[in-house]
Amino acid sequence: MKGKQQKVVTVGFVALGCPKNIVDSERMLAGIGGAGFVISPDVDNADVVVINTCGFIAPAKEEALGAIAQAIEQKQKGSVRKVIVAGCLSQRMGDQLASMKGIDAVVGLAERDNIAAIIRKTLKKSRRQGGMEVYVSDVDSHVADDRGRFLITPAHWAYLRISEGCDRHCSFCTIPAIRGRFRSKPEDMVLAEAEELVANGAVELSIIAQDSNYYGRDLGRKNALCELLKKMEKIGGLDWIRLMYLYPAGVDDELIETIAQSERIVNYVDMPIQHINNDILKAMRRTDRKETTMQLIEKLRAAMPDIVLRTTVIAGFPGETDAQFAELLDFIKWAKFDALGCFPFFAEEGTPAAELPDQIPEEIRNERADTIMRTQQEIAFEKIDALTGKELTCLIDEAGPGDEATGRYYGQAPHIDSICHIKGCKANAGDFVKVKVIAASDYDLVCEYK
Numbered sequence: 001m002k003g004k005q006q007k008v009v010t011v012g013f014v015a016l017g018c019p020k021n022i023v024d025s026e027r028m029l030a031g032i033g034g035a036g037f038v039i040s041p042d043v044d045n046a047d048v049v050v051i052n053t054c055g056f057i058a059p060a061k062e063e064a065l066g067a068i069a070q071a072i073e074q075k076q077k078g079s080v081r082k083v084i085v086a087g088c089l090s091q092r093m094g095d096q097l098a099s100m101k102g103i104d105a106v107v108g109l110a111e112r113d114n115i116a117a118i119i120r121k122t123l124k125k126s127r128r129q130g131g132m133e134v135y136v137s138d139v140d141s142h143v144a145d146d147r148g149r150f151l152i153t154p155a156h157w158a159y160l161r162i163s164e165g166c167d168r169h170c171s172f173c174t175i176p177a178i179r180g181r182f183r184s185k186p187e188d189m190v191l192a193e194a195e196e197l198v199a200n201g202a203v204e205l206s207i208i209a210q211d212s213n214y215y216g217r218d219l220g221r222k223n224a225l226c227e228l229l230k231k232m233e234k235i236g237g238l239d240w241i242r243l244m245y246l247y248p249a250g251v252d253d254e255l256i257e258t259i260a261q262s263e264r265i266v267n268y269v270d271m272p273i274q275h276i277n278n279d280i281l282k283a284m285r286r287t288d289r290k291e292t293t294m295q296l297i298e299k300l301r302a303a304m305p306d307i308v309l310r311t312t313v314i315a316g317f318p319g320e321t322d323a324q325f326a327e328l329l330d331f332i333k334w335a336k337f338d339a340l341g342c343f344p345f346f347a348e349e350g351t352p353a354a355e356l357p358d359q360i361p362e363e364i365r366n367e368r369a370d371t372i373m374r375t376q377q378e379i380a381f382e383k384i385d386a387l388t389g390k391e392l393t394c395l396i397d398e399a400g401p402g403d404e405a406t407g408r409y410y411g412q413a414p415h416i417d418s419i420c421h422i423k424g425c426k427a428n429a430g431d432f433v434k435v436k437v438i439a440a441s442d443y444d445l446v447c448e449y450k
């Protein structure tokens with residue numbers, strides 16, 4: 001006897017935002033797939049569309065609102081039944097999103113793991129019942145367990161989030177208001193997750209958090225990040241451990257020594273400095289100062305001459321004078337970061353910096369950001385040229401076409417940095433290979449397989 005055939009429900013998923021949000025997306029995808037829904041790549045023709053948004057700065061918000069508007073349009077045409085908005089923007093705006101008619105449910109960060117139940121509940125509501133359900137609650141007491149993810153990244157590398165929220169309160173930043181106070185994940189939970197990812201094929205883990213080196217401080221632990229790293233190093237099969245988002249003031253001698261002495265923690269540090277002028281840093285409510293940041297860079301390079309440094313800066317912060325901007329530019333020329341991202345300042349609603357006097361006109365903010373990026377381009381190109389002729393170990397990200405492959409050496413973080421194009425290479429994704437750099441192609445390296 002044949003059973004009654006159940007109609008499958010398709011869910012289209014739009015994953016936006018930073019690596020922290022990607023981890024949330026991966027957990028939601030696991031919940032959705034595990035509940036029997038079919039995850040569809042066709043977001044314009046799915047029964048339900050879930051958009052996991054970012055609400056960090058204006059462009060991210062615009063991108064999220066664009067994706068929501070597109071889903072609502074498909075709903076109006078009848079090719080989508082329900083639209084669910086999750087993530088940072090939901091947490092930040094909550095029921096204010098009701099003004100966008102057509103959203104069926106808004107899901108905050110603490111409700112992430114209930115996404116399948118929310119989808120079911122939303123599907124039960126008829127079109128006539130309409131209205132938007134809001135599932136947003138306080139995040140401060142919530143520590144998410146990120147094990148059991150459905151990875152968006154390839155199996156051979158993954159993000160490992162060690163904490164949630166931030167206690168720093170930089171005056172321009174919406175994160176503490178959206179993601180709450182800093183909460184470390186328990187160490188055994190992080191280690192179990194790392195082991196799970198490695199067992200599933202990861203050879204590289206990028207450690208992420210809003211402020212990675214604050215790890216453990218909310219629990220009264222000192223040097224908890226170093227202790228965690230030393231335990232992670234013992235996980236067999238984990239070859240590269242990468243540290244992202246280090247707050248300069250928290251990079252101490254013990255952390256530098258831990259990285260320098262490790263075979264597995266790569267000599268790569270992502271350390272957003274935001275600015276270098278001391279008055280601007282004070283207005284940003286950052287605890288770093290020019291002198292300490294410069295000393296730190298020198299110390300990192302003395303301990304690891306081959307260290308690759310990435311940073312982020314903000315151009316056109318309120319009150320930034322021509323002289324203060326010139327000081328930032330001079331510093332960038334001095335520091336010679338291997339990679340640098342620059343955002344023009346965005347006055348984010350609800351942040352102290354948005355209320356500061358002497359806001360800089362948008363045109364000047366953009367112009368300053370462009371100047372920084374042009375300056376950095378010259379530095380980056382010089383550094384890339386200096387690699388020509390060097391032998392490197394690369395992790396293959398993608399095999400093909402033909403006998404070409406793409407990969408990265410330790411100085412290239414996945415998704416954000418440049419890549420290596422490797423000629424004459426038939427290795428598979430996840431393999432480590434020896435290469436020789438033969439040329440540069442913009443920010444990328446052209447290599448031959450050895």
Ligand code: SF4
Pocket residue numbers: 166167168169170173174175176210211247
């Ligand atoms: S440390 Fe980073 S996440 Fe925390 S408030 Fe400052 S900019 Fe935002």
